[in-house]
Amino acid sequence: MKFFLDTADLSEIEEAASWGALAGVTTNPTLYARTGGSLEDFEDHIQRICKIVGPDCPVSAESVAMDRDQIVEDGRRLAALAENVVVKVPTMVEGLAATRTLADEGIRVNMTLCFTVPQAMLAARAGARYISPFIGRFDDISEDGIERVADIVEAVGNYDFAESTVGGEQLEVIAASIRSADHVTKCALMGADIATVPFGVMKKMVKHPLTDAGIASFMKDWEKVK
Ligand code: E4P
Numbered sequence: 001m002k003f004f005l006d007t008a009d010l011s012e013i014e015e016a017a018s019w020g021a022l023a024g025v026t027t028n029p030t031l032y033a034r035t036g037g038s039l040e041d042f043e044d045h046i047q048r049i050c051k052i053v054g055p056d057c058p059v060s061a062e063s064v065a066m067d068r069d070q071i072v073e074d075g076r077r078l079a080a081l082a083e084n085v086v087v088k089v090p091t092m093v094e095g096l097a098a099t100r101t102l103a104d105e106g107i108r109v110n111m112t113l114c115f116t117v118p119q120a121m122l123a124a125r126a127g128a129r130y131i132s133p134f135i136g137r138f139d140d141i142s143e144d145g146i147e148r149v150a151d152i153v154e155a156v157g158n159y160d161f162a163e164s165t166v167g168g169e170q171l172e173v174i175a176a177s178i179r180s181a182d183h184v185t186k187c188a189l190m191g192a193d194i195a196t197v198p199f200g201v202m203k204k205m206v207k208h209p210l211t212d213a214g215i216a217s218f219m220k221d222w223e224k225v226k
Pocket of ligand 1: 112178
C-alpha cells in the first residue's frame with residue numbers, strides 16, 4: 001500500500017516528504033481553505049506542492065465546477081500546471097462525463113466522494129485513474145466505513161480496468177477520509193492500493209509505546225558500554 005498525504009499545508013508536505021515514504025498528495029477545497037490561501041493563489045499553491053514532492057508523486061487538485069464543460073476546462077488548466085497534477089472530480093453524472101473526456105485526452109482523474117460499489121464501477125469505466133472512497137464520513141453517520149470501502153476494493157479488484165484508464169495505467173483505489181492509524185491498518189488488510197492520510201494520523205502511525213520504551217532501554221544500556 002502506498003501513502004499519500006491528505007493536506008494542502010506546505011510545511012506538512014515538506015516534513016512528510018522528508019520521511020522517505022510519501023508517494024503523493026491529495027488536496028480538496030476544504031484543505032486548501034484551511035491553509036488561508038486565496039483563489040488567486042490556488043494554482044501557484046498546487047505548483048508549489050508539485051515542486052516539493054517531485055514529478056513522480058501525483059498531486060490531486062480538485063475542480064469545483066458543476067457542469068461537464070467547465071470541469072473539463074478546469075481539468076485541462078490544472079493538468080497544465082505540472083506533469084504530476086491529477087484532476088480531482090466528484091462522482092456525479094457531470095463528473096463522469098468530464099472524466100471520460102479528460103481521460104481520452106491523457107489527463108489523469110481522481111474520482112472523489114465515492115461511497116458505493118456502483119459509483120466506483122462507473123468511475124472506473126469512465127476512465128478514472130484513481131477512485132477515492134471515503135471511510136470516516138460513513139463512520140460519521142454511524143455506518144461502517146471500513147466495510148464499505150473494503151467492498152469497493154474487492155469489487156474493483158474483480159476486473160481489469162487498464163483499457164479504460166490513461167495510457168493503460170492500472171486503476172488504483174485511494175482509501176480516503178482516514179481518521180486514525182487503525183483505519184490505516186484495516187486499509188492495508190483489505191488491500192487498498194493507496195491510503196491518503198492526514199499529517200496528524202501519519203505522525204501517530206510511526207509511534208508505539210513499546211518502540212519508545214525499547215529505544216529508551218537500549219540508550220540506557222549503551223551508556224553502560226561507554
Ligand atoms: C481526500 O481525497 C478526501 O478529500 C479527504 O480524505 C476527505 O477527508 P474528510 O472526510 O476527513 O474530510
